[in-house]
Amino acid sequence: GAVVSQHPSRVICKSGTSVKIECRSLDFQATTMFWYRQFPKKSLMLMATSNEGSKATYEQGVEKDKFLINHASLTLSTLTVTSAHPEDSSFYICSPLTRQETQYFGPGTRLLVL
């Protein structure tokens, strides 16, 4: 089956620092990448959608300057949480979409901002 990796899997940082999360599709090309965040015991909330080589489309209420998404290639997308604050602590999951429109999910990155 398709393999999606996220790095790091867990990160703890101080308030005010920026954190970059990488998502890679290891054996397929992702034309579209979705980024979700999940609060404890809550459902996944779609944050943004990005297509390779173009700017991401953000969902209502998600600050684009806060959550920078780069979809530089068909196998790599990054989410950077800038100037992180404790309320940004969450579980972030990338979800690449293949050319055949099959959606896969990464294993997630747990961010804790102190």
Added chain:
Amino acid sequence: SQQGEEDPQALSIQEGENATMNCSYKTSINNLQWYRQNSGRGLVHLILIRSNEREKHSGRLRVTLDTSKKSSSLLITASRAADTASYFCATLPSNTGNQFYFGTGTSLTVIP
């Protein structure tokens, strides 16, 4: 919001019993998927049912879809302790591109 709702929010049953979870949504859909998530882990795809299908089976899983009521159910038969997890439905709306919208999830605990 296009996000679905699941019912119940939490379910606790004895091993061997059946577990039924329901998902309701608001817009017309292309398909609906069920996912499982173990605590602190990523999502695992369980089953996909298309809008023109009414029922699908996969092992101990049975999914139904009623598009007139905009609802779906997931039945896990002969539950096992290893089935303990959160279960989410995700809908692919007909008119909003390719992104899925997730339900609120049901937390299932199977007691050995």
